[in-house]
Amino acid sequence: MGAWNRARVKTLQRAAHAVLDIQLVADDGQPLPEAQAGSHIDVRLPNGLIRQYSIHEYSFEAASYSIGVGLSEPSRGGSAFIHERLEVGDVLEIGAPRNNFPIEPGARSYLFIAGGIGITPILSMIRWCAANSKPWALLYCVRSRARAAYIEYLPGGGKLVLHADDEQAGRPDLQTFLRQACADDQVYCCGPALLMDAVGNVAQGYLPSAQVHFELFSAPESSAQQDGPNKSFIVELAQSGFELTVPADSSLLDVLEAAGILVPYSCREGLCRTCECEVLEGEVDHRDYVLSDAERASNKVMLQCVSRAKSEKLVLDL
Numbered sequence: 001m002g003a004w005n006r007a008r009v010k011t012l013q014r015a016a017h018a019v020l021d022i023q024l025v026a027d028d029g030q031p032l033p034e035a036q037a038g039s040h041i042d043v044r045l046p047n048g049l050i051r052q053y054s055i056h057e058y059s060f061e062a063a064s065y066s067i068g069v070g071l072s073e074p075s076r077g078g079s080a081f082i083h084e085r086l087e088v089g090d091v092l093e094i095g096a097p098r099n100n101f102p103i104e105p106g107a108r109s110y111l112f113i114a115g116g117i118g119i120t121p122i123l124s125m126i127r128w129c130a131a132n133s134k135p136w137a138l139l140y141c142v143r144s145r146a147r148a149a150y151i152e153y154l155p156g157g158g159k160l161v162l163h164a165d166d167e168q169a170g171r172p173d174l175q176t177f178l179r180q181a182c183a184d185d186q187v188y189c190c191g192p193a194l195l196m197d198a199v200g201n202v203a204q205g206y207l208p209s210a211q212v213h214f215e216l217f218s219a220p221e222s223s224a225q226q227d228g229p230n231k232s233f234i235v236e237l238a239q240s241g242f243e244l245t246v247p248a249d250s251s252l253l254d255v256l257e258a259a260g261i262l263v264p265y266s267c268r269e270g271l272c273r274t275c276e277c278e279v280l281e282g283e284v285d286h287r288d289y290v291l292s293d294a295e296r297a298s299n300k301v302m303l304q305c306v307s308r309a310k311s312e313k314l315v316l317d318l
């Protein structure tokens with residue numbers, strides 16, 4: 001993880017039921033690094049928790065990032081802190097923007113599916129479409145219309161289909177929405193695992209996987225990433241020369257923590273990359289949901305919270 005910078009809460013307002021919109025500016029008044037569509041920042045809260053939030057708007061003029069924070073039910077402490085305790089003027093620590101969900105710029109048009117607070121990265125992409133004169137369509141799925149944040153922020157040039165569970169019976173019509181996609185289009189989806197699973201199932205068969213992109217908020221119930229039962233493995237930490245055994249029933253992150261080696265982490269589900277480390281030797285059994293196929297194939301990085309080893313031993317740059 002890179003350096004932390006201090007950012008001040010400039011504005012804080014309700015964007016919808018259980019959604020707060022927060023505008024952050026650098027505490028020293030300097031410009032913030034540019035954030036591309038789909039980027040997120042790590043936010044270290046005063047209670048010590050690190051959370052990732054998508055930047056729905058990067059403003060060069062205001063030198064600000066705007067993020068939206070949904071109140072998780074139940075909250076593991078991050079969103080509850082923000083909703084109950086954060087105030088205008090408070091200073092938080094933030095990392096530089098990172099992008100695990102970049103937009104492919106060469107498409108003819110763009111289809112977006114957002115579930116709940118999954119609207120935040122999608123909104124940044126829709127802003128990109130508007131700035132680049134690209135047609136877009138959004139299927140926005142929410143539990144109720146009162147929870148539909150940022151609808152009024154959507155720029156022109158596109159089409160919104162809102163599915164509010166309290167107004168429409170049945171599930172969102174994913175088939176009709178996805179069947180609009182042509183070979184030159186790209187599809188981006190962000191939301192809860194159940195919705196993302198449904199999108200994946202519907203898209204499978206008639207849209208190539210390279211055309212459909214996901215950002216997950218939580219790991220799916222059934223892990224497709226796991227191939228057979230866990231095995232124990234040995235990990236060597238190149239910087240200290242320590243060797244540790246990771247038993248079959250523990251994660252690498254757990255073993256490092258138990259040995260007093262503190263590594264940054266956030267989700268512990270293979271979703272955020274906070275625990276990423278460099279692999280020097282050995283073959284990784286990748287179990288995350290965020291590395292690209294090329295990164296997996298390179299065998300140069302791994303996420304310590306979920307990934308394991310195919311080889312007997314891994315040597316890590318730790």
Ligand code: FES
Pocket residue numbers: 264265266267268269270271272273274275276288303304305306
């Ligand atoms: S802590 Fe989030 S990917 Fe490991």
